[in-house]
Amino acid sequence: MFRVIFVMDIFNRNVVLAKGGIRENYRPVSDSSGVCSSPDPVEIVEVLQPLEVYIADLNVLQGGNRDINSEIIRAVSSKAETMLDFGVSSPNDVGKALSIANTAVIGTETGTFAAIRETASLYPGRISVSIDIKHGKVLKQDPGIPSDPFEIVEALDGLPLKDLILLDMDRVGTASGFDPAFLKELALRSKHDVLLGGGVRSMEDLYTLGKIGVKGALVATAVHNGSIPLEWLKSGPEIE
Numbered sequence: 001m002f003r004v005i006f007v008m009d010i011f012n013r014n015v016v017l018a019k020g021g022i023r024e025n026y027r028p029v030s031d032s033s034g035v036c037s038s039p040d041p042v043e044i045v046e047v048l049q050p051l052e053v054y055i056a057d058l059n060v061l062q063g064g065n066r067d068i069n070s071e072i073i074r075a076v077s078s079k080a081e082t083m084l085d086f087g088v089s090s091p092n093d094v095g096k097a098l099s100i101a102n103t104a105v106i107g108t109e110t111g112t113f114a115a116i117r118e119t120a121s122l123y124p125g126r127i128s129v130s131i132d133i134k135h136g137k138v139l140k141q142d143p144g145i146p147s148d149p150f151e152i153v154e155a156l157d158g159l160p161l162k163d164l165i166l167l168d169m170d171r172v173g174t175a176s177g178f179d180p181a182f183l184k185e186l187a188l189r190s191k192h193d194v195l196l197g198g199g200v201r202s203m204e205d206l207y208t209l210g211k212i213g214v215k216g217a218l219v220a221t222a223v224h225n226g227s228i229p230l231e232w233l234k235s236g237p238e239i240e
Helices: 041-048 070-077 091-098 113-122 149-156 180-189 203-211
Strands: 003-011 014-017 052-057 081-085 103-107 127-134 163-168 194-197 216-219
Touching (some): 003 041, 003 070, 003 194, 052 070, 091 103, 103 113, 113 127, 127 149, 149 163, 163 216
Parallel strands (some): 003 052, 003 216, 052 081, 081 103, 103 127, 127 163, 163 194, 194 216
Antiparallel strands (some): 003 014
């Protein structure tokens, strides 16, 4: 089954809507959403009932307190399978993430290859690696992480990861589409499931992704504007 993963960017205990990865411009999701009237993460999950949720803790990602959103994230995790990105850079960070969520996301923007390798062994099947891209370049701190996305995929092939996420920061919240040829090649080279974050516009986009071998998509804007039906958050489309 194709995975439709509902994204919630949480800042100061509220869900905000992302636009192009410019975090300081985020506003409460309830200001513009057609499907939820509250920015409270737990209320949103209770109303929409997604099977899977991806949470980006923006307080932590912007260098703030790791604890401010913890209880809310734990509450969301009790209601949906939850992936958490809160700027993991060490195995200790992964342990903290997995204490409040089901899966820890290690992004190339903040993580190291050594941390990915170590935590994949410590927590097999509970680590997702996000290949973070902005302006066409891989965002990374660690020189040991390849600059080419295809090389990253091949370097990770032997590790017991849950999946890989191609996160295009320029396309987050923009509903601007994606590059099918690039994604098809990435999925072909990877031994892990590949998910797309950023750019999904419609149901048709999800079918296209499934047909080229991508196993799921992270979605928010297309849900809030009604382009993707809420039913697909509960069980994704069957794609042959």
